[in-house]
Amino acid sequence: MTDADLNGPGTPSPPRLPSIRLGQRSDAPLYGQVKAAIKRQIASGRLRPGQRLPTLRQLSKDLGIAYATVARGMRDLVEEGVLEAKAGRGTRVAPRRTSRLGTIGVLGSDTYRKVVHESRYFTRLLHLLQDHIVACGQTVVYRRWPADQPLTDMFNSLQLVDGLLLFGTGSHLAERVDAARRLGVPIIAAGESFEHWDLPTVDSTNVKDAFRAIRALRKAGHERIALLTSVEPHRTQHVRRTEGYRLAMADNGTNPERMIFNDPGRWAARLLGMDPPPTAVLIDGVSQFMPLYERLRGTAIEPGNGLTVCAWDENLWNIITPLEIEHLRIDQPLERIAETAVSELLRALEDVTYQPGAIEFPSTLVKVGPDGTAQRLP
Numbered sequence: 001m002t003d004a005d006l007n008g009p010g011t012p013s014p015p016r017l018p019s020i021r022l023g024q025r026s027d028a029p030l031y032g033q034v035k036a037a038i039k040r041q042i043a044s045g046r047l048r049p050g051q052r053l054p055t056l057r058q059l060s061k062d063l064g065i066a067y068a069t070v071a072r073g074m075r076d077l078v079e080e081g082v083l084e085a086k087a088g089r090g091t092r093v094a095p096r097r098t099s100r101l102g103t104i105g106v107l108g109s110d111t112y113r114k115v116v117h118e119s120r121y122f123t124r125l126l127h128l129l130q131d132h133i134v135a136c137g138q139t140v141v142y143r144r145w146p147a148d149q150p151l152t153d154m155f156n157s158l159q160l161v162d163g164l165l166l167f168g169t170g171s172h173l174a175e176r177v178d179a180a181r182r183l184g185v186p187i188i189a190a191g192e193s194f195e196h197w198d199l200p201t202v203d204s205t206n207v208k209d210a211f212r213a214i215r216a217l218r219k220a221g222h223e224r225i226a227l228l229t230s231v232e233p234h235r236t237q238h239v240r241r242t243e244g245y246r247l248a249m250a251d252n253g254t255n256p257e258r259m260i261f262n263d264p265g266r267w268a269a270r271l272l273g274m275d276p277p278p279t280a281v282l283i284d285g286v287s288q289f290m291p292l293y294e295r296l297r298g299t300a301i302e303p304g305n306g307l308t309v310c311a312w313d314e315n316l317w318n319i320i321t322p323l324e325i326e327h328l329r330i331d332q333p334l335e336r337i338a339e340t341a342v343s344e345l346l347r348a349l350e351d352v353t354y355q356p357g358a359i360e361f362p363s364t365l366v367k368v369g370p371d372g373t374a375q376r377l378p
Contacts, residue, residue, distance in 0.1 A: 030065050038053075042093055047093050055090075082156075101139075102139055105140075105155050105165070106165050107142075107144075107167075107169065108126065108166075109144070109147070118315075121334075122167060122191070124314070129190060138162075138346075141155065145169060151173075163345045163346075164187045165188055165342070166189045188348075191332075191338075191341075202344065204360060206240035206241045206360075209312075210282065214248030216310075217280045218248075224276065225249070225282060226278040226281045227260045227282050228281050228282070228292075230263070230285050238284060238285075264287055268296055271296070271307075281303075281309055281310070283309060284311075285313060286316040289320070308327070311328070317368075321368065321372055326367075327368050328365060330364075333364070
């Protein structure tokens with residue numbers, strides 16, 4: 001591969017690339033570092049689809065490495081579809097293709113095996129997403145999205161998928177979405193949303209769900225209801241659940257701030273220190289329930305005895321039910337969330353001018369007896 005092959009004869013040199021640093025002491029080969037550096041420039045948006053790159057000789061001079069090394073790295077990028085080389089036009093960042101592949105990518109922050117073993121909620125959501133994608137005649141590809149990997153590195157720089165569905169990614173990955181969106185790939189988050197993240201989402205109506213749960217507890221005679229949560233400021237559903245709780249408590253003239261405990265390690269101590277103690281708790285998160293349960297057993301506010309429990313997390317239901325504790329649970333409509341997320345993504349693929357927005361569905365409130373019998377509340 002020569003400059004004439006990649007850049008065309010007699011064409012003026014384009015502006016130089018933004019600064020690229022190569023690690024001479026790195027274990028990675030230099031041509032691999034060149035590839036990674038250019039991919040990072042594309043991921044950050046500093047190199048845009050269709051933008052022309054310098055000649056191989058110019059890159060070799062700028063980077064201070066052998067011409068053949070640069071040529072190998074660039075050749076690999078062309079073969080991967082990251083770059084394109086046309087006679088007379090030079091080497092450019094590959095534009096987004098216009099043809100459809102019939103393949104939808106699904107991204108989560110954990111491996112498929114870990115999701116299935118550790119999260120009933122995300123396992124069900126993942127399987128529903130896959131079912132709806134296949135039912136629509138599309139191929140589904142699942143990938144784990146590590147915290148230290150750019151989104152544009154997935155699926156061969158996103159050239160192998162038409163669109164992406166995200167779930168369980170966490171706010172530490174959410175900020176990496178913008179670079180991929182600049183490549184023209186439709187992306188929708190399913191089953192979760194984030195503060196300050198301008199991305200179409202399909203989720204539950206978390207404010208109304210919390211409000212309705214508190215209203216149901218009040219109707220059952222509970223006046224003192226504590227919210228046990230570990231609020232993540234960037235995860236919108238947790239913030240909005242707290243907002244719904246505050247609205248419902250304030251509606252009854254109760255100061256909600258004194259009833260919100262967001263430090264899981266001190267849940268039991270805070271509850272036992274209240275005078276009078278609460279008679280019900282709304283739990284947003286599963287991590288500390290068993291320590292809480294063990295600490296409160298035998299006290300006046302033992303869960304299922306002196307303390308009524310209401311919870312969202314499906315993993316938490318799996319813990320509560322074998323303990324034969326009567327409780328309320330908030331069933332989020334995962335079937336509708338998954339179906340809508342897939343249909344919105346396909347709609348965006350059919351109409352490039354369509355801009356999906358946030359869609360929220362109300363959950364179902366269910367009363368579960370100590371024997372596991374469930375009764376849907378009106």
